[in-house]
Every structure is written in structure tokens, then in C-alpha cells.
Amino acid sequence: MYSLTCNHSFDPPRLYVGDNEVLDISLETGEMRILTAVSSQCYSPVNETAGVTTSVSNSLKVTQLLISTSRNEFTAIGCNTLALLRSRSYYTGCITSCHYSDGRAKKRVWRYSPCSYAFVAQKDWYDFEREDLVRNNSFARKFGNRTLTEVPLVLDWAIRADGHCPPSTNKDGALEEPTASACVSTNSHCVNASHGFGYLCYCSKGYIGNPYVTGGCTNINECELRKSDPTRYEKQYPCGSGSTCYDTPGDYKCKCNFGRRGDGKGDTGCQLIFPRYAIAVVATFVVSVLACFVIAELKKHVHAGEYNHVHGDVKSGNILLDNDLTPKVSDFGSSKLVSIASMYSKWCVSGDMSYIDPVYIKSGRFTEKSDVYSFGVVLLELITRKTAKYGDNSLPLDFVKCCKEEGNGRKLYDRDIMKSDDRQSHCHMECLDRIGKLAVRCLKEDVEERPTMAEVVEELKEVKSKACGDKSTLMKKADC
Numbered sequence: 001m002y003s004l005t006c007n008h009s010f011d012p013p014r015l016y017v018g019d020n021e022v023l024d025i026s027l028e029t030g031e032m033r034i035l036t037a038v039s040s041q042c043y044s045p046v047n048e049t050a051g052v053t054t055s056v057s058n059s060l061k062v063t064q065l066l067i068s069t070s071r072n073e074f075t076a077i078g079c080n081t082l083a084l085l086r087s088r089s090y091y092t093g094c095i096t097s098c099h100y101s102d103g104r105a106k107k108r109v110w111r112y113s114p115c116s117y118a119f120v121a122q123k124d125w126y127d128f129e130r131e132d133l134v135r136n137n138s139f140a141r142k143f144g145n146r147t148l149t150e151v152p153l154v155l156d157w158a159i160r161a162d163g164h165c166p167p168s169t170n171k172d173g174a175l176e177e178p179t180a181s182a183c184v185s186t187n188s189h190c191v192n193a194s195h196g197f198g199y200l201c202y203c204s205k206g207y208i209g210n211p212y213v214t215g216g217c218t219n220i221n222e223c224e225l226r227k228s229d230p231t232r233y234e235k236q237y238p239c240g241s242g243s244t245c246y247d248t249p250g251d252y253k254c255k256c257n258f259g260r261r262g263d264g265k266g267d268t269g270c271q272l273i274f275p276r277y278a279i280a281v282v283a284t285f286v287v288s289v290l291a292c293f294v295i296a297e298l299k300k301h302v303h304a305g306e307y308n309h310v311h312g313d314v315k316s317g318n319i320l321l322d323n324d325l326t327p328k329v330s331d332f333g334s335s336k337l338v339s340i341a342s343m344y345s346k347w348c349v350s351g352d353m354s355y356i357d358p359v360y361i362k363s364g365r366f367t368e369k370s371d372v373y374s375f376g377v378v379l380l381e382l383i384t385r386k387t388a389k390y391g392d393n394s395l396p397l398d399f400v401k402c403c404k405e406e407g408n409g410r411k412l413y414d415r416d417i418m419k420s421d422d423r424q425s426h427c428h429m430e431c432l433d434r435i436g437k438l439a440v441r442c443l444k445e446d447v448e449e450r451p452t453m454a455e456v457v458e459e460l461k462e463v464k465s466k467a468c469g470d471k472s473t474l475m476k477k478a479d480c
Helices: 106-112 139-143 222-228 230-236 278-300 358-363 368-384 395-406 425-442 453-468
Strands: 004-007 014-017 020-026 031-037 039-045 051-056 072-077 082-086 091-095 115-122 150-156 169-171 174-176 188-192 199-203 207-209 217-219 243-248 251-256 260-263 269-272 319-321 327-329
Touching (some): 031 115, 039 106, 072 082, 072 091, 082 115, 115 139, 222 230, 222 243, 222 251, 251 260, 358 368, 368 453, 395 425, 425 453
Parallel strands (some): 115 150
Antiparallel strands (some): 004 014, 031 150, 039 115, 072 115, 082 091, 169 174, 207 217, 243 251
16 A cells, blocks of 8 residues: 655645655556656765765665556666666666777776766656766756756556456346446446556546546547547547537447438448438428329329319328338328318318417318418428427427528528538528428418418429429329
């Protein structure tokens, strides 16, 4: 065991382990850097034939801490110097010598280099220079003299009282990270020390902090890091183009943007589902829904002749997608001829109230323009990725209000649909605005101001052509 003490006689206070000042402690690497004294021997002449030798040796007395064998090096400085490093089990050392081209006698070396030094210090901390041997430019002068010159030493520490870290266990076919008594934080595990016995504690992948205290390991928000410093973190936490980063406990996801599928973290990334442009996907989808809606009604009512029909329950929940993502309109249980529906002043429509025409609620009369209103709500859901009723809010009311105040509904558009890294982003925004304005027309309180379903189809076809740059017919009736 070892203890750390804070010496308040300094300002600011200094941390000590034993008699040595602590520079820093690393939880990640299990290292502690301390300052340790330098061993030295200096010769001071009394006269031409005699002098006094002053020696200072250094011993490190800190138990449970090991001198790092990979992060330190033993250095000796001086002319004709023998420096020894001793432990309980071995001796090692360094010998230096100086060659004098001018033929000076070795016994006169003290006049040129009177001091020798030896120390174990952090690798790459010290670079030898010839001036370090010279009396007036010695090693001591170079690095100052706080009592006696001190150098940084790297020690390896570990939790040694509890022995070793247990092996990983298999639970339900998955390996569980081992833990030990010192790893008190959740989302932490232990690893055996690489130097000596004992173990270290680490936060689990996706977490950072101090595993030795309760609640010390906290989630890393990779997405926020990517935003704060893209140059540093976008390579560390990759998220492919066409995807959006979402933080999760201990990890993150790269969710494919609208119109794409796959895994943004994977090698293949997010691939386009439909045509190249995401906005074209929206227009193509809604036109397909409308076309299938009209064709399915005609097929169902083959004897209807020139009469129009009303569906009675148009909503996103009744628009289904098959394996090829082709939309199908379902639930024609409320469908009736307009001429028949108009005969009943109180025709009961059992649809979702979030999509029901307010005019029908007030008057009880359901018309083909009532289906137009409902489809206007579906259009808003497509371009905002919000449900007709989200939280305590009404999507139709919020969107109409936004258009009145801002001139468009861009504040409510789906962020993923709006993302575009190509040159046609301005064109796509115009298409979104046109779909939004069309939806607002469908929601008009005055039924006469609403477009017909056929007019809605034509408007969306134009939007699709603008987005795709394709003037050809969008689809054939057989596609439905």
C-alpha cells in the first residue's frame, strides 16, 4: 500500500508520495510521474595535488510502485564516470570516458569536468550536449537546482492487494467483462497489470472517467465530439455520408437519412433506395400513392360509370408498402359514391379524428374534398416526419401557422430530407415548399378553395419532374 499526501506549505499545494513530489497520475496507463533526486559526485581542488570529493547517492523508497522498464532510461554524465544501479536482485551500470586530443593528463580532468551525474528518468526527457560536462555549463546549471537537481521518473502502479483480475465469464453465449472489488463504477472492468502482479480498472468501451469511484464512468457522446472537433473525431468515430449520428449508451449509431438504407458505420454505408435525389423520393412516393388510390377505386367500382367516389378514411396508417416499397391504399370499408354520400346529411365516417375534415365534423356532410383534406395531412406527415397528432400539438394547425408567419413551413420540415450535399439542393427545397403549399391548400376551411384529387396528382407530378429532371410519365397504371 502507498499513500498520497498534500503539502500545503507550497502555494499552490504539492502532492507527494513518500518524499517525492508527484507530477501527475494516469488512470488509463496505470502510471505515476514523480520527481526524484540525481546522484552526483563532484571534485573540488584544495591545491594542485589535493582536493575534496563530494558524493550524493539517491535511493527510492516507495513500496507497491515499480519503476517502469519501458518508459525510463538510466543515464550517466561525466568524464571517466562509473555509475551503478542496484536493486534487490541485480546490479547494472554505465561507464563513460573522455578522450583529450590536446594530450591533457586524465588526472587534470577535474579542471574541465569536475562533476559526474547519474539518474533514472523518463525516456526522451534528456538530450546530452557536450556543454553539460563543462564546469561553468554543467548539468546542474542547465536544469536548475531545487535543493538538488530533480528529474521526472515514471512509476507503474496497480491494485496489488486483491491479487489478479479474474478471467472473463460466458453468459448466454456472450463474454462478460471481468470485474474486481476496486472497479466500483458501473460500466467498468479490470485488466491484469502488464508489469508485476495486480490489476487496473478501466471504463468499458464507449465510456470515460474514473472507474475507481461510484458513477465515475460516463457515456461518451461521440456525435457531439464529431460536431465540436470534426478534424479530430470524424476519423475516430466515422459516420458515412448520407447518414446522421445518434448517440446511444456506450456507443453511437449512424442512421441512414431519408431515402437511403444500410448502416452508416458499415463498409458499404447508406445506399440510395430510390432515384438519386431524396426530394424526388418524396414526390415519387406520394404520386404513386395517389395513382394507386385512384386506380384501386376504379377497379373496385367497375360499374360506377361517371360517378366519383369518396374513401372516407384516408390516413398514413391505411397506406401500406409491399416488399418492393410499392404503396397500396387499404381499408375501403367506408368508400361510397359521392352521389350516395351526399344523400345522407349524417353519414357516419368512423375514421381517425386527426385526419377527418373539420367541415364534416361541423356539418356531417362528407364529400370528395373531405378526402383531399385527409390527404393534405398525409402530405404534411411525409415532409415533416411528424404524426398528425404529435405530443399535444396538431400538425395541420402548426404547419398552417408556420406558413402564415414565416412564408413557408421549413421550420417543420424533416431535417434528414433537407440534408443535401449536391448542387440541386436549392431545387429540392423549392420542391418541398411546393408540396407544403399544396398541403395547405388541401387543408383550406373553405371546401371550394381546396383542389380536386386530380389537381393534386398533376401538381405532384410536376414536382417530381422538377426534382428528377425527368419529363417522362411517372408510372403506368399497371404498376398498381
